[in-house]
Amino acid sequence: xPELPEVETVARGLAKHVTGDVIESVWIGSKxxxxxxxxxxxxxxxxxxxxxAVGRVGKHIVIDLDRNSGTNPVPGHKRQRGKKPPxxxxxxxxxxxxxxxxxxxxxxxxxLVKHTHLVAKLASGRELxxxxxxxxxxxxxxxxxxxAAGVEPLMMDFDxxxxxxxxxxxxxxxxxLNQKLLTGVGNIYxxxxxxxxxxxxxxxAGTLTRAELQRLYDSIKEVLAQAIEAGGSSVSDYVxxxxxxxxxQLHHRVYGxxxxxxxxxxxxxxxxxxxxxxxxxxxxxxx
DNA sequence: ATACCGACCTGTCAGC
DNA sequence: TGCTGACAGGTCGGTA
Numbered sequence: 001x002p003e004l005p006e007v008e009t010v011a012r013g014l015a016k017h018v019t020g021d022v023i024e025s026v027w028i029g030s031k032x033x034x035x036x037x038x039x040x041x042x043x044x045x046x047x048x049x050x051x052x053a054v055g056r057v058g059k060h061i062v063i064d065l066d067r068n069s070g071t072n073p074v075p076g077h078k079r080q081r082g083k084k085p086p087x088x089x090x091x092x093x094x095x096x097x098x099x100x101x102x103x104x105x106x107x108x109x110x111x112l113v114k115h116t117h118l119v120a121k122l123a124s125g126r127e128l129x130x131x132x133x134x135x136x137x138x139x140x141x142x143x144x145x146x147x148a149a150g151v152e153p154l155m156m157d158f159d160x161x162x163x164x165x166x167x168x169x170x171x172x173x174x175x176x177l178n179q180k181l182l183t184g185v186g187n188i189y190x191x192x193x194x195x196x197x198x199x200x201x202x203x204x205a206g207t208l209t210r211a212e213l214q215r216l217y218d219s220i221k222e223v224l225a226q227a228i229e230a231g232g233s234s235v236s237d238y239v240x241x242x243x244x245x246x247x248x249q250l251h252h253r254v255y256g257x258x259x260x261x262x263x264x265x266x267x268x269x270x271x272x273x274x275x276x277x278x279x280x281x282x283x284x285x286x287x
Numbered sequence: 288a289t290a291c292c293g294a295c296c297t298g299t300c301a302g303c
Numbered sequence: 304t305g306c307t308g309a310c311a312g313g314t315c316g317g318t319a
Contacts, residue, residue, distance in 0.1 A: 134296045
């Protein structure tokens with residue numbers, strides 16, 4: 001489900017509702033784990049921690065945690081007379097929503113839905129819940145600052161973007177989906193960006209002209225920004241941290257519009273399969 | 288090194 | 304009313 005705009009929307013919603021709250025206890029389901037870290041390590045890292053901030057890196061939600069660990073001073077620091085030892089330890093809880101993952105803030109009396117895999121009880125009385133029917137989502141905890149492999153589309157400048165595709169023989173659509181190049185663009189926004197840039201998804205990445213790359217660069221930033229503004233795209237079941245859908249699907253020009261007329265020229269939109277993913281485009285507008 | 292393809296899961300919907 | 308097959312916002316590992 002969620003690509004950069006949806007993840008950003010969830011992260012902003014969580015930031016608003018849980019920043020500063022303290023995790024009192026954690027329940028993790030026994031299903032074959034949607035976990036990258038062992039359940040016990042996730043639980044022990046979360047329990048007792050304070051949520052310092054919530055952000056996004058690529059398609060990952062990053063929850064910054066601190067905890068007082070006065071009894072357990074940071075190694076390597078000498079205790080000085082009259083000063084307390086360093087006593088805050090930091091870690092991060094990383095959530096990838098996969099296709100159908102949801103991270104929700106709920107009141108405790110709200111019924112637990114099927115496929116709930118984690119519930120964190122907060123000091124405020126609310127609960128942070130992770131729900132994921134297909135279990136493609138992933139949960140982990142890290143001690144160091146989490147980093148994504150690829151470039152953040154909203155931060156990159158044109159020269160960095162352009163260099164990603166040089167001499168690449170793969171279809172431009174596949175290159176946009178490759179998270180080691182760009183991090184955060186998924187199937188919807190790849191198709192929508194390519195349409196706005198008037199570039200066909202099957203074009204070999206390395207063959208795009210400078211002008212085409214410039215249009216694609218502009219389109220990606222524009223589409224992502226507009227989608228964030230609209231709260232993301234709700235195609236089947238995406239909802240934000242408060243359970244509310246997004247509205248950018250109303251602005252899709254090609255994604256999910258197979259057979260319908262192109263909004264620019266009226267030609268029916270085509271759907272093809274590239275590397276196992278569907279790709280939607282206008283055969284007349286996109287070259 | 289690079290690029291495709293199936294596998295991983297569950298749910299939904301169209302067609303018979 | 305089933306049943307079957309196609310498809311779904313993502314990523315990984317194996318293979319060519």
